[in-house]
Each structure stands twice: as C-alpha cells, then as structure tokens.
Amino acid sequence: MTRSYFGTDGIRGRANQKITPELALKVGQAAGLVFNRESERRHRVVIGKDTRLSGYMIEYALVAGFTSVGMDVLLLGPMPTPAVAMLTRSMRADLGVMISASHNLFEDNGIKLFGPDAFKLTDETEAEIEKLIDRDLTSRLAGPQQFGRAKRVEDVRARYIEYAKRTLPRNMSFEGLRVVLDCANGAAYKVAPEALWELGAEVITIGDQPDGFNINRDVGSTAPQALRDKVREMRADVGIALDGDADRVIMVDELGHVIDGDQLMAVVARSWRDDGLLAKPGVVATIMSNLGFERHLQGLGLTLERTAVGDRYVIERMRELGYNLGGEQSGHVILSDYSTTGDGLVTAMQALAAVKKLGRRVSEVCRCFEPLPQVLKNVRARGAKALEQERVIAAIEAGRRRLEGSGRLVIRPSGTEPVIRVMGEGDDPEIVVSVVDDICDALTRAEAA
Incomplete structure (x- = not known):
C-alpha cells in the first residue's frame, strides 16, 4: 500500500519542510474528523511532545486543526511517548498525539497518533486519515457553537x-x-x-x-x-x-x-x-x-x-x-x-x-549472553530489483551455505533510505565479514550494470 504521509512510525521529516504548520493543521482536522464519532458527548484528544523547538509550532497548529472540527484538546507538555499512550486511555480520550522524531536530532520532528485503546493506529485508519488530509474540509468544519476548547493539564507528570x-x-x-x-x-x-x-x-x-x-x-x-x-x-x-x-x-x-x-x-x-x-x-x-x-x-x-x-x-x-x-x-x-x-x-x-x-x-x-559477531553494511540501490539479479542471488545462496548451522543472513531494502541493508552474523567473524562483503560487492556490481 502506497502512503504519502505515514511511515512505519507516524509522520516524520524535517521541521518546516515536510512537517509544516499547514500539514499539522490538516492532520488535526483529518484525524479529528475520523475520530469525532457521532455521539452526544464532547470528544477529546491529548497532545504531548518532546523538547524540540519546533514542537511549539506543531503543537499549536494541531490544536487549531482539532478545535476547528469540534474536538477538545488536553495539552500535556513535554512527556514521554509511553506516557501519552497511557494517558490517552486513562483520560478516556478518543485520540492521543505525540509530537516527536524519537532519536533523530532537533531539525526533524514527527506526529505519532494513538487510538482510544492507546495502541498506534492501524494501516487502515492511517489510510482513512491520509485521504482526508488532501481534501478541502471547509464544509465539514464545526460551527461557532461547536468549536473545541484547549487547556493544559497540570498533574500529568505525577x-x-x-x-x-x-x-x-x-x-x-x-x-x-x-x-x-x-x-x-x-x-x-x-x-x-x-x-x-x-x-x-x-x-x-x-x-x-x-x-x-x-x-x-x-x-x-x-x-x-x-x-x-x-x-x-x-x-x-x-x-x-x-x-x-x-x-x-x-x-x-x-x-x-x-x-x-x-x-x-x-x-x-x-x-x-x-x-x-x-x-x-x-x-x-x-x-x-x-x-x-x-x-x-x-x-x-x-x-x-x-x-x-x-x-x-x-x-x-x-x-x-x-x-x-x-x-x-x-x-x-x-x-x-x-x-x-x-x-x-x-x-x-x-x-x-x-x-x-x-x-x-x-x-x-x-550480561546474559555473548552476542555473536554481527556485521551490517548498506549498499546504495535504486530499488529492490538488484536483489533479483542472478549474480546477487548466487552470492546470497553461497553466503547462506557458508553460514548454515553457525550463523544467518538478513538482506532487506531499507524502508527509509535508498539502500539495501546486508546483515550477517555467525560464530566465525572472518566468515561473516567475507560473506557480507561478497554480497555487497555483488549488489554494487548489479547496480552499476
């Protein structure tokens, strides 16, 4: 399934380039509409963030998006991702949001969404939100009497x-x-x-x-x-x-x-x-x-x-x-x-x-066990088709035979970069290095052909 915004862990990218206030506003509106189910009660969303400077910008844009479709917003301030998930369920919220790019440096940021069960959203729900992000939602915005409210929650740390x-x-x-x-x-x-x-x-x-x-x-x-x-x-x-x-x-x-x-x-x-x-x-x-x-x-x-x-x-x-x-x-x-x-x-x-x-x-x-020697290398590739080349297939099969019973191979295209990752591990580090190098060489030659 091709997705324009969501990756394996929410939406992530360079702040003010991919993760812009405009995108955050649209995500708030789209997610709010998906989770603002028909009922008499007020719907609510909790929003936490990490300490990146861009978090303020994204936070306020999300607040504008959610309140414009009639959802109340509870702002948690800087809190860990697991705290946001826990508080989503504890506070009976319909949706939880964490503004973070996890282990990336401050230039990046991201938007992670949790459902009312505190689990990250399914692929199907993310696809539903994506469809709405690119649409004109003017006709579905809340009327003056239905605007959402926003407030900060003070006791979440305790x-x-x-x-x-x-x-x-x-x-x-x-x-x-x-x-x-x-x-x-x-x-x-x-x-x-x-x-x-x-x-x-x-x-x-x-x-x-x-x-x-x-x-x-x-x-x-x-x-x-x-x-x-x-x-x-x-x-x-x-x-x-x-x-x-x-x-x-x-x-x-x-x-x-x-x-x-x-x-x-x-x-x-x-x-x-x-x-x-x-x-x-x-x-x-x-x-x-x-x-x-x-x-x-x-x-x-x-x-x-x-x-x-x-x-x-x-x-x-x-x-x-x-x-x-x-x-x-x-x-x-x-x-x-x-x-x-x-x-x-x-x-x-x-x-x-x-x-x-x-x-x-x-x-x-x-220190429960002694890790086996593990080697991981990346090879620049335009796509996964290099893995279908005969010389690459032969190198992988030869490597698996050399490691059989004493190690293993994992070869996979990256989900975030234009590279193929080659990982080998085994009891004999020299054999592992040799196997990984042979496969990387075959991949490089296949890309150049």
Whole structure:
C-alpha cells in the first residue's frame, strides 16, 4: 500500500519542510474528523511532545486543526511517548498525539497518533486519515457553537510517575543503587529522574538540560559514550540512557559495557519466567535480534518469535499470539502488561528490579549472553530489483551455505533510505565479514550494470 504521509512510525521529516504548520493543521482536522464519532458527548484528544523547538509550532497548529472540527484538546507538555499512550486511555480520550522524531536530532520532528485503546493506529485508519488530509474540509468544519476548547493539564507528570512505579512490587526499593541517568535532553528529563529518586536510587543526571536544539545530540540511547564516561567517573552501579521521546532505552553496567535491547529482553524474560509472569514461554523480536539472544532463550526453555523490523510489527505479533514481552535490539522493549508501546523508563526499572532481587552486580545480571559477531553494511540501490539479479542471488545462496548451522543472513531494502541493508552474523567473524562483503560487492556490481 502506497502512503504519502505515514511511515512505519507516524509522520516524520524535517521541521518546516515536510512537517509544516499547514500539514499539522490538516492532520488535526483529518484525524479529528475520523475520530469525532457521532455521539452526544464532547470528544477529546491529548497532545504531548518532546523538547524540540519546533514542537511549539506543531503543537499549536494541531490544536487549531482539532478545535476547528469540534474536538477538545488536553495539552500535556513535554512527556514521554509511553506516557501519552497511557494517558490517552486513562483520560478516556478518543485520540492521543505525540509530537516527536524519537532519536533523530532537533531539525526533524514527527506526529505519532494513538487510538482510544492507546495502541498506534492501524494501516487502515492511517489510510482513512491520509485521504482526508488532501481534501478541502471547509464544509465539514464545526460551527461557532461547536468549536473545541484547549487547556493544559497540570498533574500529568505525577500520574505517569505513579503509573511507572506501580509496575514494580510494592516493596521494591532501589536504595543503595547509584544510577547515572541520561535523559537525551528529551521528553523524560523531569519524570525519569523523579521516578528513580522516589524509588530510593541515588540519581546522577546528564542530558537533562534541554534548550530546544540539543535533543539526542551526543547523548541518549544512540550515543552512549557520554553515559559510559559518566558511569566510570562517578563509579556508579549502572547507567541508563533514554532516547528523545523515552520509548527506547539502553543501559551501561558498572564496567562501562553497553547493554542493548536484546540483553534487556533476556533479563526480563528470565526474571518473568522465574516469577511465572510470562504469558507465553517466549519473546517476540525482529529479524535483527542477535542469534546469541535466540540461543540464550532456547537454553531457558523459551522461544524467539521473529518479525519484520519495526516496533509496530512486534506489537502486532504479540497481540496476535498472546505474548507479553517483545522488542527490538535498539532498546525499544514492549512490556504489554503495562504499556501499549515501548517504555524506556519502565524497561530499565524492570532490569533494576532483577538486579536487586538477585543481589548481584549489574554486569553479572544484565550480561546474559555473548552476542555473536554481527556485521551490517548498506549498499546504495535504486530499488529492490538488484536483489533479483542472478549474480546477487548466487552470492546470497553461497553466503547462506557458508553460514548454515553457525550463523544467518538478513538482506532487506531499507524502508527509509535508498539502500539495501546486508546483515550477517555467525560464530566465525572472518566468515561473516567475507560473506557480507561478497554480497555487497555483488549488489554494487548489479547496480552499476
């Protein structure tokens, strides 16, 4: 299905180029009309944002769009994406909106939409909204008596903190843990430190001084070096790095080693298995998760259900098959007993709870398996047709034979760039590099032919 605006995670692009006030106004009107069902009650939408300077511009344009079709707007201010999803359902809203470009730098922004069930919208609903965005909606605007109202909600930060704390046992305390917390100068710069402090941790923060321009810049889950340095400097027990909208997390142990999403899912899977909390004996993850993770789960008597890349596909498979744990290697972990999307803070809290329960160092608890050597390379390509060339097919088949039983290959066109991604992993790093290089060379030659 060809889509003009929505990608795999809402609408995203350069602020004031793709994500303009005009587009935000139209999205507000179109989404408002789709969700403003016929009934006697007032319909409402909640809107949160991260700390990008362009968030103000987009926020007010969305307010104009929603109120012009008769929807009331509740403004949350800077809040994590999972908080917006939770509050959409908690406040009985018909729609939730998060203004964010996640882990991108400040020049970009985006619009993520949640339905009244707090899940991201289906492809069908997004297509319905897209049809309306390009239409003249003048005749469907509200009359003077039906205009929507907008107001800011003051207590949302405390509500989200209490929600996050309730995901832990009542007697759980992080007292004795020295935590370095990197908020990525993003949406969780207030709520995350407060939540961990209230649970008893000693919290040292970095990336907690947003200025509209510095979100994700040399901080956050995609730039962990600042966190590693601070953990060593402060001799902390653990480091936690969120991304700009706090739906992702990576951690750093006391030795400075990065703990990615695969390791975090392994920690939670083992803890939940031991406590009888897994809805099904397994985890849902994407094709990019490390083979070492899959082998580790097998050793625990658990399975790994793989999906296409993208958290929406993970969530769809979890809902379809009844799993309550899934995620991505990038640190986007979904704990569906608590949230309908990734929640970096709650995921980190679950990992810390496992550390406290076992009474061991973070490096001993959260380094669950040794990842297999993994190589990922991108090849510029005009489209996926290069994968149909005989020389490329032959190189891929030869690579699979070389890795058979000791590794695997994933070759896929990017959904966001004109490249083909070639990922190989296996027990022998030299073979992995050789296989990936051979396939990339075949792809380059096919493009040049």
